Amino acid sequence: MKTDSSIYTFLATGPEAFRVLTGGLTLEGEYVFRSVTFKSLERRADGLYEPLDPDRPVYLIEFQAQSAAAAWYNLLTKIGLYGEEHPEREVRGLLIVLHARALPTRPSRVGAPESIAAAICLERFLPEWLEREPDNPFLAALAPLIITRDAALTERAPALWHAIQHAPLEPAARTALSQILEFWLFERFRSLTAEEISTMLNIFTPLEETRAYQSIFVKGEAKGKAEGEAKGKAEGKADSLKRLLTRRFGPLPAGVSARIDSADIPQLDAWLDAVLDIQSLDELLTH
Numbered sequence: 001m002k003t004d005s006s007i008y009t010f011l012a013t014g015p016e017a018f019r020v021l022t023g024g025l026t027l028e029g030e031y032v033f034r035s036v037t038f039k040s041l042e043r044r045a046d047g048l049y050e051p052l053d054p055d056r057p058v059y060l061i062e063f064q065a066q067s068a069a070a071a072w073y074n075l076l077t078k079i080g081l082y083g084e085e086h087p088e089r090e091v092r093g094l095l096i097v098l099h100a101r102a103l104p105t106r107p108s109r110v111g112a113p114e115s116i117a118a119a120i121c122l123e124r125f126l127p128e129w130l131e132r133e134p135d136n137p138f139l140a141a142l143a144p145l146i147i148t149r150d151a152a153l154t155e156r157a158p159a160l161w162h163a164i165q166h167a168p169l170e171p172a173a174r175t176a177l178s179q180i181l182e183f184w185l186f187e188r189f190r191s192l193t194a195e196e197i198s199t200m201l202n203i204f205t206p207l208e209e210t211r212a213y214q215s216i217f218v219k220g221e222a223k224g225k226a227e228g229e230a231k232g233k234a235e236g237k238a239d240s241l242k243r244l245l246t247r248r249f250g251p252l253p254a255g256v257s258a259r260i261d262s263a264d265i266p267q268l269d270a271w272l273d274a275v276l277d278i279q280s281l282d283e284l285l286t287h
Contacts (some may be wrong), residue, residue, distance in 0.1 A: 007063040009045040010141060013173045018049060018059070020138040022094060023125050031047050036082070045078050057090045058082065064095060067102040071095055072110055078088060091133045093117035100124070100147055109137045122146060134159065137167040141177040144184035153188065158202035236263075237268040244275050245284070256281055 010017050015027045030052040033071050037044045060082060062075045072095065079093045093116060097103055100121045103111065111119040126146045130139045140163040147153040152207040164177045185197055192200070245252055252260075260268070271284055278284045 006183050007046055010138075010180055011049075011061065013014045013138070013176050016138050020126075020129070020136070020142065021061075021063075021096060021120075021122075023120050023122075025059075025094075027051070027059075029056055031056075031059075045082075048082075054089065057092045058086070059092055059094060061096065064102055067104070069104050069106070071097075071102075071104045072107055072117060076107075076110070079116060085275075091116070094120055096120045096122065098122050135163050135167065137164040137169060137174075137177050140164050141180040143246045144181070144188050150188065153185075154200055157185065157200045161201040161203060234265050234268060237265065237272065238263065241268060241272055241275065244272075245281065248275075249281055252281070256285070258263050259285060 007021075012023065012033050014033070017032070019026055027049060031049045032052065033047060033049050034048075035044065037047045037261065046063050047061040050060070051058065060075070060079055062071065062078070064071050068074070075093045075095050079091050083089070083091050095103075095111075095117060097119070098121075100123065103119055103121065109115075110117045122142070123146060126139065126142060129136075130143060130146065133139055140160040143156065143160050144153060160181060161178075164174060164181060167174070171175070182197070185200070186192075189197065189200075199244060233269050241260055242257060245256075260271070263271070274284060
C-alpha cells in the first residue's frame with residue numbers, strides 16, 4: 001500500500017494527527033509542520049514538526065509501511081543532517097511502522113521511548129483506540145491500515161466516512177482526512193470502481209466529482225505526466241552534455257557524471273552553453 005503522500009497529508013492536519021499516529025505523544029506549545037529535503041544527500045523526511053519555542057524538541061518522522069533493514073540508519077542519518085544544520089535544537093526521530101515485524105533489528109541500542117530515535121508500532125494501540133474513540137475522524141482516516149479483514153473494513157466503511165464528515169473540523173482538515181480514507185480504500189480494493197467505493201461508503205456524490213478524488217487521481221496524473229516530461233527532458237540534455245564532454249576530454253570521472261545526472265534543466269542549459277568555451281571539466285562545473 002502506498003503511504004508516503006497520505007501520511008504527509010495526515011500529519012499536516014495538525015497536533016491531533018500527531019497524537020494519533022504516535023500513540024499519544026502531544027505537542028506542547030505551537031509547532032509548524034513541513035516537509036524537508038536535505039540537499040546534501042537528497043534525503044527527504046516524511047514530516048517535520050518544528051516548535052516555535054526553540055527550547056522544545058523538533059520531531060522528525062519516518063513512516064515505514066514495509067520492512068526495511070536500513071530504516072533506523074535512514075532515520076538517524078536525517079536526524080544528523082537536521083542537527084548539523086540546527087545544532088542549537090534538540091531533535092527526536094520517530095520511526096512509525098504498521099507491524100512490529102517491520103522494525104529492523106540494527107542498530108540494537110535505538111528504539112526505546114527516550115532514545116534519540118524511538119519506535120512506534122500502530123498495531124499495538126490503534127485497534128484499541130478505534131474501538132474506544134469510534135467517532136474520532138483521525139482514527140477513521142487510518143482505519144484501512146489497521147483493519148486487516150476486507151469484509152470487516154467494508155462493513156465499517158460507512159461509519160468511518162460518517163465520523164469524518166460530521167466531526168467538528170476545519171474544512172481543509174475534513175477534505176484532507178476524506179482524501180486519505182478514499183485513497184486507502186482505493187488502494188485496498190483495487191478491483192472496485194469509484195461508483196462501487198461510493199456505494200461502500202454509503203454516499204450519493206460520485207467520487208469522481210469529489211475534491212479528494214480530483215486531488216488523488218486527476219491532479220496526480222497531470223503532475224506525474226509533467227514530472228515525467230521534465231525528467232525525460234533533463235535526461236536528454238544530460239546525455240548530450242556527457243557526449244560532448246567525452247569527445248573533448250575523454251571518459252568522464254564517475255563524480256562528474258553523477259553531478260551532471262543530478263543537475264536541473266537550467267544548470268544543464270548553462271553547461272551546454274559553455275561547453276565549447278571551457279578548457280577543463282573543473283572550469284565547466286564552476287559555471
